[in-house]
Amino acid sequence: MFVASGAMAPAQPLRATILHADLDAFYASVEQLLDPSLRGRPIAVGGGVVLAASYEAKAFGVHGGMSGRRARELCPGLTFVGGHFREYQRLGDAMVDVLRDFTPVVERISIDEAFLDVTGSVHLFGPPAGMAAEIRRRVGAELGLPVSVGVATTKHLAKVASQVAKPDGLVVVEAGEEREFLDPLPVELLWGVGPATRERLGSRGIRTIGALAATSPATLQKLLGSAVGAKLGSLAANADPRRIETGRRAGSMGAQSALGRRVVSEQLLRAELGFLADRVATRLRAKGRAGRTVTVRVRFAGMRSVTRSVTLPWAISVTLTLAELGVGLACAALADEPGEREITLLAISVSNLVPESALQLELDLDARVDQQHRPGTRSGAARWASDRAMDRVRDRFGRGALGYGDVMFRSGRGVPDEFRELAEKDAAALPEPGAGHRHADERR
DNA sequence: TCTGGGGTCCTAGGACCC
DNA sequence: TCTGGGGTCCTAGGACCC
Numbered sequence: 001m002f003v004a005s006g007a008m009a010p011a012q013p014l015r016a017t018i019l020h021a022d023l024d025a026f027y028a029s030v031e032q033l034l035d036p037s038l039r040g041r042p043i044a045v046g047g048g049v050v051l052a053a054s055y056e057a058k059a060f061g062v063h064g065g066m067s068g069r070r071a072r073e074l075c076p077g078l079t080f081v082g083g084h085f086r087e088y089q090r091l092g093d094a095m096v097d098v099l100r101d102f103t104p105v106v107e108r109i110s111i112d113e114a115f116l117d118v119t120g121s122v123h124l125f126g127p128p129a130g131m132a133a134e135i136r137r138r139v140g141a142e143l144g145l146p147v148s149v150g151v152a153t154t155k156h157l158a159k160v161a162s163q164v165a166k167p168d169g170l171v172v173v174e175a176g177e178e179r180e181f182l183d184p185l186p187v188e189l190l191w192g193v194g195p196a197t198r199e200r201l202g203s204r205g206i207r208t209i210g211a212l213a214a215t216s217p218a219t220l221q222k223l224l225g226s227a228v229g230a231k232l233g234s235l236a237a238n239a240d241p242r243r244i245e246t247g248r249r250a251g252s253m254g255a256q257s258a259l260g261r262r263v264v265s266e267q268l269l270r271a272e273l274g275f276l277a278d279r280v281a282t283r284l285r286a287k288g289r290a291g292r293t294v295t296v297r298v299r300f301a302g303m304r305s306v307t308r309s310v311t312l313p314w315a316i317s318v319t320l321t322l323a324e325l326g327v328g329l330a331c332a333a334l335a336d337e338p339g340e341r342e343i344t345l346l347a348i349s350v351s352n353l354v355p356e357s358a359l360q361l362e363l364d365l366d367a368r369v370d371q372q373h374r375p376g377t378r379s380g381a382a383r384w385a386s387d388r389a390m391d392r393v394r395d396r397f398g399r400g401a402l403g404y405g406d407v408m409f410r411s412g413r414g415v416p417d418e419f420r421e422l423a424e425k426d427a428a429a430l431p432e433p434g435a436g437h438r439h440a441d442e443r444r
Numbered sequence: 445t446c447t448g449g450g451g452t453c454c455t456a457g458g459a460c461c462c
Numbered sequence: 463t464c465t466g467g468g469g470t471c472c473t474a475g476g477a478c479c480c
Contacts, residue, residue, distance in 0.1 A: 048445080068445095112480080194477060194478045195477090227455080252452085257448095295474095307474060308474080310473090349450090349451090415448060420448095422450095
């Protein structure tokens with residue numbers, strides 16, 4: 001250990017100890033927990049698309065994102081089950097509650113995984129490896145679910161360790177043994193290396209993290225671009241001491257719907273984008289936020305997609321305004337693609353988010369501009385007030401109690417709302433201890 | 445029957461300003 | 463008049479993650 005002799009010691013960061021806890025085959029494990037007859041059998045959650053597969057099914061090559069048909073081909077004995085989405089949320093929250101018993105420094109990154117910085121907890125709970133074992137024991141005993149845990153000196157390495165630990169295992173990478181652990185592992189275990197990057201690295205013969213770490217920064221940046229190259233270089237060298245972030249706010253909010261194959265019509269755009277805008281704007285208002293940039297994505301048969309966006313001088317969270325902008329952007333995108341008659345997906349998202357308090361000052365302006373450009377239409381302020389009234393009715397009587405007309409013309413297909421909610425990042429990040437559901441209104 | 449939904453970050457070019 | 467650098471914002475697209 002280095003000790004400076006002068007008055008000022010160099011800022012030598014204390015070696016942190018990070019745990020990464022990751023529930024195994026989460027949705028599938030919950031289904032097997034709820035229905036004992038499914039245990040030990042290959043199951044998939046979903047239908048048209050596999051949302052999650054049990055380890056028994058993974059052994060046949062079934063994995064998330066795969067079409068149901070392909071999964072059945074690979075695994076003839078596969079059982080499909082519908083999802084119990086509320087249970088996923090409840091059990092994911094329950095794991096985080098267990099983690100918070102060891103430290104308040106918990107960063108939840110999705111419904112089923114989180115980082116913990118236990119550096120300051122060692123004097124209470126003993127060595128990190130013991131804490132990790134106790135977390136696994138408690139999650140197993142109290143939730144009935146298998147969880148894998150990685151322990152290391154950095155977030156990224158802890159995450160790699162938990163992946164290596166799966167299923168239902170524990171891997172501890174001691175300080176000083178990082179290179180030995182990382183070098184033989186394939187590059188795709190690094191966070192940020194997907195199929196495209198793996199291919200590019202492979203074209204240069206770089207297949208292991210050790211080989212990646214031995215590649216010069218200049219070569220990597222030439223191969224992958226400056227940011228990705230630099231990031232990957234530091235990850236491979238295990239020189240990426242990222243802090244645990246406990247309270248992150250989303251930078252954008254969006255919603256999308258896969259449509260099958262549909263011939264474009266104004267009616268279709270109005271109905272679908274109306275539905276999506278309603279979802280997004282309602283969530284924005286519930287979080288007390290609004291955004292300046294609206295982006296629409298249109299996907300065509302053949303999976304090619306285009307986006308169009310617009311940035312407004314002020315932020316919006318009004319359902320009808322968002323829907324109108326969305327339809328305008330979609331029409332603009334389609335006008336540039338005269339060859340495409342059929343679309344397979346529509347998406348809308350709002351970014352450049354600001355707190356709603358900033359919005360208040362703009363509403364008068366919004367109203368004036370509205371009156372100027374569309375005399376006789378209801379102003380932004382009036383729309384906002386009526387949205388708030390609708391939010392309150394829905395809070396009391398449920399989402400289906402009230403809605404805009406166009407949305408009623410949507411075709412019946414689509415995933416359940418519960419699944420959409422599950423995928424929302426804020427929903428996973430938010431449940432603070434003791435904080436119930438509150439509406440923006442009640443905070444003022 | 446081609447492929448669920450919600451996010452983050454980066455790149456590259458152009459507009460615009462100093 | 464021409465040249466140049468630097469910064470910021472915007473738009474479209476892509477890779478990646480859970």
